[in-house]
Amino acid sequence: MKRKILLVEDDLSLGETLTERLRKDYDVEWGKTLADAWNLFSKGKDFDLVLLDVGLPDGSGFELAAKIKEVSPVLFLFLTAQADAESRLQGFELGAEEYIPKPFHLKELLIRVKHVLDAHAPVREIALDNCVINFTNMSVKKKSGQIEYPPVTDMKILQLLIDKSPRVLSRDEIMNEIWGVDKNPSVRTIDNTIVRLRQLLGDDGEKYIRSVRGVGYQWATEETP
Numbered sequence: 001m002k003r004k005i006l007l008v009e010d011d012l013s014l015g016e017t018l019t020e021r022l023r024k025d026y027d028v029e030w031g032k033t034l035a036d037a038w039n040l041f042s043k044g045k046d047f048d049l050v051l052l053d054v055g056l057p058d059g060s061g062f063e064l065a066a067k068i069k070e071v072s073p074v075l076f077l078f079l080t081a082q083a084d085a086e087s088r089l090q091g092f093e094l095g096a097e098e099y100i101p102k103p104f105h106l107k108e109l110l111i112r113v114k115h116v117l118d119a120h121a122p123v124r125e126i127a128l129d130n131c132v133i134n135f136t137n138m139s140v141k142k143k144s145g146q147i148e149y150p151p152v153t154d155m156k157i158l159q160l161l162i163d164k165s166p167r168v169l170s171r172d173e174i175m176n177e178i179w180g181v182d183k184n185p186s187v188r189t190i191d192n193t194i195v196r197l198r199q200l201l202g203d204d205g206e207k208y209i210r211s212v213r214g215v216g217y218q219w220a221t222e223e224t225p
Helices: 012-022 034-042 061-069 085-093 106-119 152-164 171-179 187-200 202-208
Strands: 004-008 027-031 049-053 075-080 098-101 125-127 131-134 139-142 209-212 216-219
Touching: 004 012, 004 034, 012 027, 012 106, 027 034, 034 049, 034 061, 049 061, 049 106, 061 075, 061 085, 075 085, 075 106, 085 098, 098 106, 152 171, 152 187, 152 216, 171 187, 171 216, 187 202, 187 209, 202 209
Parallel strands: 004 027, 004 049, 049 075, 075 098
Antiparallel strands: 125 131, 131 139, 209 216
C-alpha cells in the first residue's frame, strides 16, 4: 500500500509540481490553506507524513502542526523560506523530522521524504498457522524457516486484501488500488496473482483467500462469516 502524504502549500506552481511527482510513489492530498489542510486531515485519512509550508495565506504552518500534533503522531517535514535559526528551532520543537529551506532541489526533497518514511516504517507481521507474512520487507517465512520474497505487486495485493477484510474486493478495485486508474492490467493478471498467493500460503491458501462468485476476492479468517 502507498504511504499517505498531506501536502500543505499555497504556491500553485510548486504545489502542482510536488503533487504530480509525489503521486508517482505516494497517495497525496494537497491543501492550499490551513483550513483546506485541516479539512483534509479531519476526514479521517491516516496520513503518514505532512509536508508543510510555514507561510500560508490564513496563518502559520506552525499553528497547524501544533493542532494536528494534539490528535495524531503523524510525521512532519517543514518547507519554508523562513530559514532563520528561531524558525528552525520552532519547527523542531514541534517534532519536525526535517526542515527544508526554500528554494530546494526537487530530488533532494524526494530523497528526504523517502528517508523519513523509511526510518519510521512500521514492522508489520501477520502470523498464520504455517507462515509469517512481513509487509515491511515484503517476505513470507515458512514454517520450515525458509524465507521467500514474492513479487512486490503480489505482496501489495495480499496486503490490500488483508487491510480491507472482511470486504470483498472486485478485480477492478484491486487494479485501481495497485496500478492506478491510468493503468489497465488484464483481469487475468489479478487471477494469476491470486493463484500464486494461494500457493505461497500453502494448504490454507484457499481458506484465507476466498473467491466470491461474480464479485471478486476476500481475505478470510476463522471469524469471517
